[in-house]
Amino acid sequence: MKHLIDRLYETSTLTAAEYRELIDxxxxELAEYLFEKARDVRIRHYGHDVYLRGLIEFTNHCKNDCYYCGIRRSNCQAERYRLTKEQILECCAVGYELGFRTFVLQGGEDGYYTxxxxxxxIRAIKAKYPDCAITLSIGEKSYDSYKAFFDAGADRYLLRHETANVEHYGKLHPKNLSLENRKQCLYNLKEIGYQVGCGFMVGSPYQTTDCLVDDLLFIQELKPHMVGIGPFIPHHATPFAGFSGGTLELTLFLLGIIRLMLPTVLLPATTALGTIHPRGRELGILAGANVVMPNLSPRSVRPKYMLYDNKICTGDEAAECRQCMQRRIESIGYRVVVSRGDHKSFQKKD
Ligand code: 5AD
Ligand code: FES
Structure with a gap:
């Protein structure tokens, strides 16, 4: 199997059959070999720098009903909230002081925010913090809406594709949602000029190796600037409450593969990874990740943005998470940098 990793390292591509063989x-021992190669590639492009993103979870209202997600419309146990523009700006102010230069506005698909x-x-944040990047993560919108946000100053957009296998997509989502539209949104975002992130959950219900191979092939085709992957974690008030979660081991292995496929990709060690293992995010960095996304949401709303059970950092202040992340990153010989942390192809040459 090492020969496949060597080839992926040299050419950044494998065939579907080879990805399947590698995963299965x-x-x-093979994973350790993969992670060494992944670190080699990431260090070549980004050194030991780890980029910070301040995550602002500004609404947990959602019109969708994804079977895996704790803030799905049908979960009437969820206590709903929305942040005002002033509250969002206050999160940015706290974040800026702590050295954040990217703000991620994430929320459910909430029609209140026209x-x-x-x-x-977006304009208000950009006016106050012209040296910061804005990432949006607010779901499927029309081309014209994406264009309007981009023209207002948004720089990046995260829209996980969730699974690139049509049948699997149908098992995770109600009928009104389609993989086709999801993919179209991602292509639209790229065309408009965003730095674009797709991604998927590892170990979601009904996922097979073939699904994962489809995910990798889709990533190879889209060539996103960012890829967000984390383990599926069951939420008690969803139809998937009884399923088991994804593993640390498979998530790390896929992080390593994705680093070799897209050598300059922005790859977060996600909160979900930190939730299933106390050192999950550090292990993610050591498998090839180069981004962490500490929470900047006001502490009062954090327990309400529960996509899955036992989410970490719901009781901590932003400053605590910032310090905690710094300690964690430094403990493995990497360093947190104060920077927008753009994708290499978007970094200004001077
Ligand atoms: N476990 C892990 N990740 C989840 N997400 C939603 N629900 C869960 C869950 N139960 C992920 C989805 C979504 C992102 C914001 O959170 O992939 O795109
Ligand atoms: Fe939030 Fe460690 S990152 S407490």
């Missing part, structure tokens, strides 16, 4: 025949409201929020 993985061993701890395009006009979003444009107003």
């Amino acid at each position: 025949n993985r061993t701890p 395009d006009e409201k979003m444009v107003d929020i």
Whole structure:
């Protein structure tokens, strides 16, 4: 199997059959070999720098009903909230002081925030923090809405594709949602000029190796600037409450593969990874990740943005998470940098 990793390292591509072989025949020894190669590639492009993103979870209202997600419309146990523009700006102010230069506005698909409201929020953040990047993570919108947000100053957009296998997509989502539209959104975002992130959950219900191979092939085709992956973690008040979660081991292995496929990709060690293992995010960095996304949401709303059970950092202040992340990153010989942390292809040459 090492020969496949060597080839992936040299050419950044494998065939579907080879990805399947690699995933199905993985061993701890092979994983260690993969992670060494992944670190080699990431260090070549980004050194030991780890980029910070301040995550602002500004609404947990959602019109969708994804079977895996704790803030799905049908979860009537969820206590709903929305942040005002002033509250969002206050999160940015706290974040800026702590050295954040990217703010991620994430929320459910909430019709309350019309395009006009979003444009107003984006403009206000950009006016106050012109040296910061804005990442949006607010779901499927029309081409024109994406364009309006981009023109208002949004730089990046995260929209996980969730699974690139059509049948699997249908098992995770109600019928009104389609993989086709999801993919179209991602292509639209790229065309408009965003730095774009797709991604998927590892170990979601009904996922097979073939699904994962489809995910990798889709990533190879889209060539995103960012890829967000984390383990599926069951939420008690969803239809998937009874399923088991994804593993640390498979998530790390996939992080390593994705680093070799897209050598300059922005790859977060996600909160979900930190939730299933006390050192999950550090292990993610050591498998090839180069981004962490500490929470900047006001502490009062954090327990309400529960996509899955036992989410970490719901009781901590932003400053605590910032310090905690710094300690964690330094403990493995990497360093947190104060920077927008753009994708290499978007970094200004001077
Ligand atoms: N476990 C892990 N990740 C989840 N997400 C939603 N629900 C869960 C869950 N139960 C992820 C989805 C979504 C992102 C914001 O959070 O992939 O795109
Ligand atoms: Fe939030 Fe460690 S990152 S407490």
